[in-house]
Amino acid sequence: MKIVLVIVLVIIAVYLYRRTQKTAEKELDVPKVKPQNSPDIKDIGVQDISLENSQQAELSTESSTESSAESSAAETSSEDVSPSPFSVVETSAEASLETAPLATDTDTAVTADNQTKAQVATAPETGSALAPLSGNWASDTFTQLVDAYTEQTEPEAQHKCLEEVIAHCYKLRKQADYCAYGAKLSDNYLRLFKQLKSDDTFKSELKGGAFMQLTTLLNDVEDFDAAIKVCQQAIDYQLDDGTVTGYAGRLARVEKAKAKAQA
Structure with missing residues (x-):
């Protein structure tokens, strides 16, 4: 009952207040002028809501930016911590260089000397390479004979070609080029003949023509x-040149011709 009475009194009071306000406005006959610079309450509310939304958007943007920056920093730090494959290779190379012994000039010289000795020990004692054919004096047949000797690797085959x-x-x-070239082959032939003469397999087959x-x-x-020198070697080997007086x-x-040339 009291609540109903209170509600009725409030309604009456509001009705009287509005009636009084309207009466006063009529008496004064003053039109209500809305301030130009004063915003409406609705506008103020909308602006406040917009401002709050923009601030919240800025805060969310800043927080997302900070989060992105933090995650980027975390990724960068993790990348810095994890070693790259290039650094691993460089580290391995440096470690191998540090642990590997440095080769000195003496070691290099000893190695080269050992290799030379090994090659000398394993290489067969064959005739040396022939002098190159310079000029156009050599025929195709003679060039083929020289090439055939060069291609041989066995002493017996080299002896036959030589x-x-x-x-x-x-x-x-009678042609000076052939005579001079053939004369230069004496050392090659003597060396090769000596090698074969020491081998019992070829000893009996050597005629020494x-x-x-x-x-x-x-x-x-x-x-x-x-x-x-060639004649003396032939005499030592007891070779026969097919003449009556022999070597x-x-x-x-030859000694007579030498004395005549020196006279």
Whole structure:
């Protein structure tokens, strides 16, 4: 009952207040003027709500930015901590360089010397390479004979090819180029013949026909000392040149030619 009475009194009071306000406005006859600069309550509320929303958006943007920055910083720190494959390779290379012993000049020289000795020990004692054919004087046949000797690796095959080269030079000894080239082959032939002579397998098969041809070639180019050496080697091997006096008579003739040239 009291509540109903209170409500009725409030309604009456509101009605009287509005009636009084309207009466006063009529009496004063003053139109209500809305201030131009004063915003409406609704506008103020909307602006406040917009301001709050914008502030909240800015705060959320800042927080997301800070979160992104923190996550980026965390990723960067994690990347910095994890070693890159290049750093691992560099570290391994540096470690291997530090642990590997440094080669000195003495070690290099010793290694080169050992390799040279090993090559000398394993290389067969074959005839040396022939002098290159310079100029256009050599025929195709003679060039093929020289190439055939160069291609051989066995002493027996080299000996056979070298005898063919010397025989060709002896046949064309009237031509100065062939005579000079054949005379230079004496050391190669003596070295190769000595090697084969020491082997019982080839000892009986060696006839030494090139000794006679080399003596003639060396005598023609007036290399008398070399010709004498070839004759003496043939005599030591007890070879026969097919003449009556043999290499002894040939040696005497070379010595006579030498004395005549020096006179």
